[in-house]
Amino acid sequence: MNQLCGTSSIVGCQFTLSPMSERYVDIILFALKEVNMSKVWSETDDVSTCIRGKQIHVFDVVRAIFLHAAKTGEHIAMSGTFSIGCPGDSAADVYMDESDIALNKDDTKEIDQLAGCKFALYPLGREDYMEKIYEQIDWSKETEVNVSHSHYATRLDGKVNDIFNLLQNVFDQTKQDVSHVTMTFTLSANSPTGKAKEVKVS
Amino acid sequence: MNQLCGTSSIVGCQFTLSPMSERYVDIILFALKEVNMSKVWSETDDVSTCIRGKQIHVFDVVRAIFLHAAKTGEHIAMSGTFSIGCPGDSAADVYMDESDIALNKDDTKEIDQLAGCKFALYPLGREDYMEKIYEQIDWSKETEVNVSHSHYATRLDGKVNDIFNLLQNVFDQTKQDVSHVTMTFTLSANSPTGKAKEVKVS
Ligand SMILES: [Ca+2]
DSSP states (O other): OOOOOTTOOOEEEEEEEEEOSTTHHHHHHHHHHHSOOTTSEEEEOSSOEEEEEOHHHHHHHHHHHHHHHHTTOSOEEEEEEEEEOOTTSOOOOGGGGSOSOOSSHHHHTTOOOEEEEEEEEEEOSOTTHHHHHHHHHHHHTTSSSEEEEETTEEEEEEEHHHHHHHHHHHHHHHHHHOSSEEEEEEEEESOSSTGGGOBOOO | OOOOOTTOOOEEEEEEEEEOSTTHHHHHHHHHHHSOOTTSEEEEOSSOEEEEEOHHHHHHHHHHHHHHHHTTOSOEEEEEEEEESOTTSOOOOGGGGSOSOOSSHHHHTTOOOEEEEEEEEEEOSOTTHHHHHHHHHHHHTTSSSEEEEETTEEEEEEEHHHHHHHHHHHHHHHHHHOSSEEEEEEEEESOSSTGGGOBOOO
């Protein structure tokens, strides 16, 4: 199998947006309609949506989709993976020529939405990957977001905009040293249980 | 930071189950109630559920939760990550002493549910990680499940039981060679769009 473009700087995010509501189709379509996606490549099927392009625009669009869905007040989950340097990814892409002006920032920066998030960072192909992970967790603790340990993940609690700033910084800092990085995340907003009421299921 | 138990054989799965329905709380509670979780450690909070124990029981329980949720007929998404050998994971756990008899197999093996799935395998700490991934993708094509390429993931279409058998085999085979493995997955069942009607959102 060909291993293409391990040094490509194209960033991708494959995610599933799940509004826990009968109106989930309307909410997903509403969120997508509210977001300006003209600077990214995108494709949606029955399992997930994939966004590809420059890092700044991929994060801008994913953040905006989550915020516009969450502002409906419904319980919204979003799980996905950010990737860069995937050897299977295609290199040439017109979307890499876009300018660095994020198109959705003005619309989303004032949305004051809280969320819980769990994320995990996977620097690939490196024996020192755990050092890279711990560096980023240590750095995360200096931010506005509440950072705690969870099984197989780091938990973040705070404003969605602060959480996305943190995720984007962690991803950006890691890719400086590591050519292939993936970062998984799950966000939850408007949960009726909330963080204060963690429950055991067994 | 201490790096504990890189050779621990405890398997974990952190996942988010999302029924796209007003009744999502009932559906989640129903699915959890239908599943025998006595051989695994589990914890649920507002973002996700974590299941830990022997590999056979972790896969058995996650599969059963998805199948019991999907048999309600509602559109169900489940996104998660299976892990083994995580240096932050705790070693000693009474659940590792359980026998290898899967408690939910009799209840779930006859549930004839179709789903779409995207998964990605991350063998960590290894420079030859892409070879391990390609070996497993090649092997997957020999199974009952329809395997296709997707951005940043491999797509599977088929019966949920066949999909979980494939995921468990991929994970099991990879861990023979690699001490720290994670595998992300997103499953979607009862989607009104289905695979035949892939749509572009932009
Ligand atoms: Ca309803």
